[in-house]
Amino acid sequence: MEEKHMWQFGTREVVYAAIGAALYGVFSWVTNFLALPAAGNISLRPAVSIPMFFGVAFGPWVGFLSGFVGNILGDFLSGWGFWWYWDLGNGLMGMIPGLIWLGITSYKAKDAIIKAEVMVVIGAAIGMLVPSLLEIFFSGIDLKTAIGGYWFPAFLSDAINGLILVPILMVAYDSVAARSGR
Template identity: 50%
Template sequence: MFGIENRYLRPLPPIVIGLVVATILLYIGSAIAGARSADAFGLAAQDMFGSGGWLTWLLLGAVVVYGIYVWAADGDIWKVGTREVVYMALGAALYGVLSWVFNTVPVPAVSNVTLRPTVVIPIFFGFAFGPVVGFFTGFMGNVLGDALTGWGVFVVWDFANGLMGLIPGLIWLFKDKKRSVNVLVWVTAALLLVATLLPILNSEPVFGEGAETFTEWWWVPALGLVLLLVTYYVPRLWPILMGLLTVGVLYSAISTLIEEGFTGGVAILLIWAVLAGVMAYYLYQRQEAIAAALSDDDTKTIIVWGTLGVIVGIGFAAFADIFINGYTFWVAFVGEFVPAAGPNILFAILLTPLLYGAWRQAQSQSGR
């Protein structure tokens, strides 16, 4: 775009432009949040520099993106034209508004974590339209969602959501995609195994919002590990997995209803349980077709890379909160990473194939 041949200098102009755009969008998000709630944690209430400074972490995030850009400088995945700009705006708007809706469903954690099936949107946009589109969708979508909720601006979490969209788009760097995914599925499985062991090995009491301890959360990444391997290697069982998800969401809705009464979050969970149940029945009636669809290499690819994107993105935010909030390693990763990443991993595995399949069906019908 800028005619720079040196791979180390080539990323600088777009990253500087990105920093300026991101800063403007963060201030806009801060203003919206302030208008929505007097308690919003806007940029004016935050330090700009220092271990918890929002600009410090924005710059550190830019360094991370620079490193990825240099590593992938020879790939044709960074171009941004009119088509990409349209997808960026569409993806960010969808993710932001739908995240605002689901921000009413809290997940027990040491920080403000919610149930967010909409995580499939940046994953899909990154995989289908490239890492730049995916990053903007996740980053700006999270800014918008938090602003509309009236929470404020949280740069490391905005960047984490951006990474969840960027990572899946990197698959197009590999000429032998199938081989790379066959290796990456076991790398991702190993990371999920570590996430499973962390709550079990933790000896430090971790307390947070809505829960006294997080030791029992080991089963969430463990379920993600099972779902990943079963979906990748035994796709015929996928309708059963959707049925189990239905039971889990219904259990969460009933538990919340008993503890808090009927709330907007309970209503959303009940609606989601009904939709998931209908989908499970639909998939069960079409097991052969579903198994064939999940055996498709691109579908397997988006599942694995999407799961990795969640792990990397939420892992970055949890690590950052060690410095920002003074968390210990165990608090950050047992009390924040596992509750935040766990449900998102399940959604990435179970829901992303549905969104991707619907998109491919629409493409085939339109003749593209």
């Protein structure tokens, strides 16, 4: 069996990063109607679980590209323009859970799910913190607004979505992974 490396990016990763990004883009576009009242640009997007899950299942680069490119696609489909630092944040949100990729042998094992849940929360926290802080630089807001207006609602929404849907996707993927023999 081929040996896996944390940062590998071969054919398999190229394809799954593209699938993850396309799924994230399509789901984001579909669920944009579920807008949370908390903040202007934050919507309740179950789709955020896609880059997190793709990170866990296929590695950090796949998670990163699923989030980064997927967010671009979602914004392009909705016609909202290009917000590169939020794309970067979404990429990090997928990349960080991907750091446990090599340690997972069974996707339905309790310890794998707990590890993934912890990384989902860390990923959502760091992933949304980076663009929120960059908004200080670009938009001239202060730290309180960046945290209260951007980071907190985005982190809360993304972490909740990830915590609920990533384990469901992991359990479903366990049988798929066994079927494909990879």
